[in-house]
Amino acid sequence: xxxxxxxxxxxxxxxxxxxxxxxxxxxxxxxxxxxxxxxxxxxxxxxxxxxxxxxxxxxxxxxxxxxxxxxxxxxxxxxxxxxxxxxxxxxxxxxxxxxxxxxxxxxxxxxxxxxxxxxxxxxxxxxxxxxxxxxxxxxxxxxxxxxxxxxxxxxxxxxxxxxxxxxxxxxxxxxxxxxxxxxxxxxxxxxxxxxxxxxxxxxxxxxxxxxxxxxxxxxxxxxxxxxxxxxxxxxxxxxxxxxxxxxxxxxxxxxxxxxxxxxxxxxxxxxxxxxxxxxxxxxxxxxxxxxxxxxxxxxxxxxxxxxxxxxxxxxxxxxxxxxxxxxxxxxxxxxxxx
Numbered sequence: 566x567x568x569x570x571x572x573x574x575x576x577x578x579x580x581x582x583x584x585x586x587x588x589x590x591x592x593x594x595x596x597x598x599x600x601x602x603x604x605x606x607x608x609x610x611x612x613x614x615x616x617x618x619x620x621x622x623x624x625x626x627x628x629x630x631x632x633x634x635x636x637x638x639x640x641x642x643x644x645x646x647x648x649x650x651x652x653x654x655x656x657x658x659x660x661x662x663x664x665x666x667x668x669x670x671x672x673x674x675x676x677x678x679x680x681x682x683x684x685x686x687x688x689x690x691x692x693x694x695x696x697x698x699x700x701x702x703x704x705x706x707x708x709x710x711x712x713x714x715x716x717x718x719x720x721x722x723x724x725x726x727x728x729x730x731x732x733x734x735x736x737x738x739x740x741x742x743x744x745x746x747x748x749x750x751x752x753x754x755x756x757x758x759x760x761x762x763x764x765x766x767x768x769x770x771x772x773x774x775x776x777x778x779x780x781x782x783x784x785x786x787x788x789x790x791x792x793x794x795x796x797x798x799x800x801x802x803x804x805x806x807x808x809x810x811x812x813x814x815x816x817x818x819x820x821x822x823x824x825x826x827x828x829x830x831x832x833x834x835x836x837x838x839x840x841x842x843x844x845x846x847x848x849x850x851x852x853x854x855x856x857x858x859x860x861x862x863x864x865x866x867x868x869x870x871x872x873x874x875x876x877x878x879x880x881x882x883x884x885x886x887x888x889x890x891x892x893x894x895x896x897x898x899x900x901x902x903x
Contacts, residue, residue, distance in 0.1 A: 567597055568883050569657040570876065574604040575628050575645035576664030578866045581608050584663070587872035589614040595880065601657065603649045623652055629668045640675065650676040659859035659879045661850065663867045670708045670853060670862075677856040680888075682895040685709050686855030687720050688794070688862070689727070690801060691848050691878075694785030697838075701782065702728055703743075703790045704854065707798035714758035717742065717791050721763065723854050724789040725771045726894050730885045734788070737770070741777030743792040743800060752776065755793060768901065808843045846871035849878035859883060 574584035581604050588600050592614070599619045602609050606624035613620055625648035640647065646664045650672055653660045662669055666688070674686055689704035702724045709716065721740050728738045742760055744752040749760060756776075763773050774787055779800060782790050792800065815836075819829035829836065841847060845864050849871075853860040859882045863875045882888075 569599045569601060570879055571601045571603060571649045571652045571657050571660040573645050573649040573662035573664060574602050575626065576662055579868050581605060582612055583869040584872050585609055585612045586869045587876060588620065590873055591876045592617045592619050598880065601652055603645045603652060623648060629665050647672060653858060658883055661861050661863060661875055661879060663863040663865055666707060666862060673853045673856060673860050677858050677860065680855055680857055680892060680895060682899060683719050683855040685716050686853050688851055689724065689854045690851035692804065693842055695783055696785035697842060699785035701785065701788055701790055703797055703801060705792060705794040705797050706801045706851065707794045709794040712755050712793045714755050714762055717756060717759035718762050720791055722894060722898060723891060726891050727854065727887065728788050730887055730890060737772040738788045739772045739774055740789040741774035741787040743782065743790050743796055744776035747776045747778065847874060850875035857888060859888060
């Protein structure tokens with residue numbers, strides 16, 4: 566399998582070096598993958614492993630600081646992000662960037678063709694639950710603030726395929742819609758209508774749980790959590806803030822006195838397991854799902870470990886023909902509707 570991944574190395578809060586180091590490691594381990602590094606040519610050339618023949622460089626050193634309301638201005642800027650999408654459209658298979666989420670979502674939606682039957686792409690991170698054996702997919706996590714009920718229904722089908730392939734799940738994927746309560750009368754009109762559409766649908770190949778509340782989601786009761794972009798983004802940011810706050814609380818408690826320090830030493834192995842479990846670097850990145858390429862957004866503060874994980878996430882998607890499987894599923898749904 567010879568695949569090409571476009572890697573925008575310019576947008577990490579930690580600088581380009583960690584992204585380049587991750588690229589070196591990945592390219593060495595997987596010689597059948599070509600990585601195209603987009604960024605400051607001088608910096609890349611000074612840090613790239615020149616012995617590797619599957620690394621290419623495209624010079625583009627301007628960074629998109631944040632999304633702008635003026636889409637024309639965003640598309641007019643000669644940024645590394647925009648250049649990366651232009652390289653993707655030259656026949657590459659996937660793209661990775663840690664740039665501004667808003668700009669990344671806008672450019673991906675404008676530059677990459679949507680899958681047939683999908684009206685809007687969605688932002689879909691992988692999130693660890695409190696169940697140590699379960700992760701869940703959240704979509705939309707911020708790409709679409711205003712949605713239609715049919716968007717939710719479409720995303721359920723996309724995420725169902727992705728979850729089965731990412732986590733090798735053979736039985737029915739459990740799907741729920743994030744809401745302020747489980748009662749059918751609660752929530753905004755779009756999700757209430759989506760709930761009714763899914764309930765009335767025939768031949769579902771996933772288990773629909775109905776409305777789910779945040780505590781159920783965090784406990785890992787759902788494999789896929791559907792939401793409008795506004796609610797999904799608030800959930801994601803609250804979740805990330807809560808995990809960071811809990812880590813800080815535990816650290817302060819264990820450093821309080823000699824007894825607590827001894828306790829922390831005795832629990833070190835288990836505490837490290839928890840730390841590793843909720844470290845975003847070990848999760849990879851978030852998919853922009855619903856487009857004809859594999860598109861992954863890495864965390865803005867990604868380091869070498871996080872970038873390497875995101876590259877492997879892309880590799881897994883490519884090796885499992887994720888886009889083709891989604892297309893096949895959408896095509897089958899289209900035939901059922903005819």
